[in-house]
Amino acid sequence: QVQLVESGGGSVQAGGSLRLSCTASRRTFGTYAMGWFRQDPGKRHEREFVAAISVIGGDTYYADSVKGRFTISRDNAKSTLFLQMNRLTPEDTAIYYCARNRGPAATMEKEDFISWGQGTQVTVSS
Numbered sequence: 001q002v003q004l005v006e007s008g009g010g011s012v013q014a015g016g017s018l019r020l021s022c023t024a025s026r027r028t029f030g031t032y033a034m035g036w037f038r039q040d041p042g043k044r045h046e047r048e049f050v051a052a053i054s055v056i057g058g059d060t061y062y063a064d065s066v067k068g069r070f071t072i073s074r075d076n077a078k079s080t081l082f083l084q085m086n087r088l089t090p091e092d093t094a095i096y097y098c099a100r101n102r103g104p105a106a107t108m109e110k111e112d113f114i115s116w117g118q119g120t121q122v123t124v125s126s
Contacts, residue, residue, distance in 0.1 A: 001005070001012045001067075001083070001115065002012060002016040002024050002025055002026045002028070002060075002115050003024070003026075003036045003115075003117075004022055004023070004024055004025075004036070004098050004099070004100065004115060004117035005022065005023050005025075005026035005114065005117055005118070006021065006022045006096065006097065006117045006118065006119060006120040006123065007018060007020070007021050007023075007120060008020040008021050008120060009096060009121045009122045010121075010122070010123070011123040011124075011125065012088055012122075012123070012124055012125075013100040013124070013125055013126075014088060014089055014124055014125065014126050015027075015085070015087060015088065016088050016092060016124070017024030017085060017086045017087075017088065018085045018088065018122060019082060019083070019084050020036070020082065020085065020096055020098075020120060021023070021080055021081070021082055021087070021118050022034070022036075022081040022082075022083075022098030022117055022123075023078075023079060023080050023081075024081070025079075026028070026062045026070070026079070026099070027051075027079065029072035029076060029079035029080075030051075030056075030076035030079075031055060031104065031112060032055065032100055032101050032102070032103060032104055032105045033052060033053060033054050033055055033077070033100075033101035033103065033104055033105055033107065034052070034053055034072075034074060034081045034098060034099065034100060034101060035050070035051060035052035035069060035072075035101060035106070035107075035113055036050040036079050036081075036083045036096060036097070036098055036099070036100060037049055037050055037051075037097045037110065037113075038049045038050050038092075038094035038095065038097065038122075039094055039095050039097070039098070040093060040094040041102070041113060046068070046107075046110075047097060047110060048063065048094075049063050049108045049109075049110065050062070050063055050066055050070065050096070051063070051066065051070055051071075051083060052072065052101070052106040052107060052108055053072045053073065053074055053106055054104060054105055054106040055076075055082070055104040055105075057074055057107070058064050059106045060072055060106065061106055061107075061108050062102065063108075063119070065091070065097055066085075066092075066119075069085065069086050069087045069088075070083060070084065070085050070086070071084040071086075072084075081098050083096070083098075085086070088124045089095070089124060090124045090125065090126050091124075092122060092124050093122060093123050094121075094122060094123050095119040095120065095121050096117075096119060096120075096122055097116050099113035099116045099124075100105050100114060100115040100116075101113055101114070102114050
């Protein structure tokens, strides 16, 4: 079972930026697609898809709400996934989770992701 540990969350004012990281415990990181999801317990009961990336990073997908502002990337040599978040708004406030896909192709369905990190809090103030 791969372990995923997120970092980089914090508090920022609207318009600011944050970069999230997710480090995987196993060297097989480079064999499966990865994704980011988020959940604001005060607003939504389900985790919302944010972004996904294929094994070698050639395919990426984004939720419409973050397209053009967020960028997902990965460094397979360092078993690390990133999420660069720019022009943040209060609506981006949530706990952000990284997740491992069951296969190498990037998908957006939560059911395709089989391992999850503990999450990192992102708070954006107006």
